[in-house]
Amino acid sequence: MTETGKITPGADGGGTQAVVYRRGRILTLDPACPRASVLASLRGRITYVGDDFVEALSTLPPEAEVVDLKDRNVIPGLIDSHAHVLSEGLRLSQLDLTGLDYDETLETVGEEAKGRPPGTWIHGRGWDQNLWRAGWPGAVDLDRVAPGHPVVLDRIDKHSIWVNSLALRMAGLGKGTPDPDGGELVRNLDGTLAGVLIGKAMFLVHKVMPPDDGLDFLTTFGKAVNELVGYGLTTLIDCATRPTDVPAIKKAVEDGTIKARLRLYLLTEPWLSELLDQGPVRRLAGDRLSIDGIKLFSDGSLGSRSAWLLEDYADRPGYRGGHVYSDEALEAILDRARDLGWQVAIHTIGDAAIAQAVKAMAHALGPERTERNWRLEHYQLVADADREKVLSMGLIPSIQSVGLMTDLHMATARLGPDRLRRAYAWRDIVDRGGYVINGSDCPVESANPFLGIYAAVTRKDLKGRPQGGFGPEQGLSRMEALSSYTVWPARASFVSDKLGSLSPGKLCDFAVLDRDILTCPERAIAGTRVMATIIDGEAHLPG
Secondary structure: OEEEOOOOOOOOOOOOOEEEEEOOEEEOOOOOOOEEOEEEEEOOEEEEEEOOHHHHHHOOOOOOEEEEOOOOEEEEOEEEEEEOHHHHHHHHHOEEOOOOOHHHHHHHHHHHHHOOOOOOOEEEEEEOHHHHOOOOOOHHHHHHHOOOOOEEEEEOOOOEEEEOHHHHHHOOOOOOOOOOOOEEEEEOOOOOEEEEEEEHHHHHHHOOOOHHHHOOHHHHHHHHHHHHHOOOEEEEEEEEEOHHHHHHHHHHHHOOOOOOEEEEEEEOOOOHHHHOOOOOOOOOEOOOEEEEEEEEEOOOOOOOOOOOOOOOEOOEOOOOOOOOOOHHHHHHHHHHHHHHOOEEEEEEOOHHHHHHHHHHHHHHHOOOOOOOOOEEEEOOEOOHHHHHHHHHHOOEEEEOHHHHHHHOOOHHHHHOHHHHOOEOOHHHHHHOOOOOEEOOOOOOOOOOHHHHHHHHHHOOOOOOOOOOOOOHHHOOOHHHHHHOOOHHHHHHOOOOOOOOOOOOOOEOOEEEEOOOOOOOOHHHHOOOOEEEEEEOOEEEOOO
16 A cells, blocks of 8 residues: 555556545535545445545455545536537637637737638637627628738628628628528628628538648547646546547547546538438447537527527617527427437527426426436526426536626627516525536537536626626526536436445546636636546646
């Protein structure tokens, strides 16, 4: 038996080591043993949790290693219930415009153009017109800074793109191009294209772009996974995986290149017909990789006014956003998904989108409460009647509380004060016996789960605004916010017997933190640092 103060037990890469962690402040989320100081692991499974070091050793072979946690704080491994892993990797590799003002954005694009051969595509992401000007940006300014390059810049929510004139011409788009179903080509007063494409209109340009900027898929994907594991995330639910990428992901998981557990919801467009002809493959690589279901899009986002509302936008009278499917089409898709055993996740932000999704799910699942755990992604604005249907049907609101820090500066203008009481209403679900699962929606928002926990609890941005919080009555307690990243997503994914809490027999996934997020000052939650992330008993250090 050897003892060390370093959180780096001698691992063989397969989770087969025997380790006792002692002198920790372990928050288990197991009601039978809420707090502990000792945890033992063998071959990636927890064998003991409690306070008796000798008993913990008795569950392991004599060569077990002992790690002194030195009073560090431990929580169960975190689960991001809604991430876009490849897109996060692209953010780390592409032109990142997040937080830049308008002039800085143009300057950044111009500098990028100077370093590239003429005619090559410039692809960036992260702009948000709500932060730097009224109204949409235009192609003319991109033409000025990058006249010889087609430019495509994804809005931060990825529901709109800003392009220059060369990109429009290469896609064959002009004044006479009609708006596609489920999309909008923003136009100038004379009917010419302004350079912003919303919703399905984006695909008109996407189809002529080179795939993924020529970046290596696994390198890009793996870069994002490493970043996310550094935040204490041990399980990632990728909420729009391209079916064509699954074989490469499987190989990377099997050969140990990718460390985190992955649960995939497959992107349905343009693969919908193919997916509806086959059932799900639940497990592809043991407990490390599974395909859980399919992901559908019902509407867009509030930020780009593409979310589908029951009433007009407060800041755009006569306009209610757009939807992707007719009622009949969505019901037919969900009926087929039910028959095949798919779990279903539907992107729903506006109250009209949620109403349509709930109606279609009720049609497919019937009136009885279901244990299928079909999911409503984002769940931002919901009518009172539909909230009650969500609860009675056992549907799962999949929220991204970190996004509230961005949206709270825009939502009042989009919705008006009367509708805000129905927006981001998480407490209503929990108080009525339901639960929510939390994620980042990265790269739309930060992948850091502690920012999400902070926002769920305080309903404020990082500057403490607004005073008193944004609809504070809908906030979660600290334990509930932590549960939304641990026990609740494990329950939603039918893996409560393996993940979500630290209990004997479960997988040895946990994070070591520099503070106790249940007792530290509220504002300190956001600054939490992860000292190590343990997956299958194997330690991964940040950076």
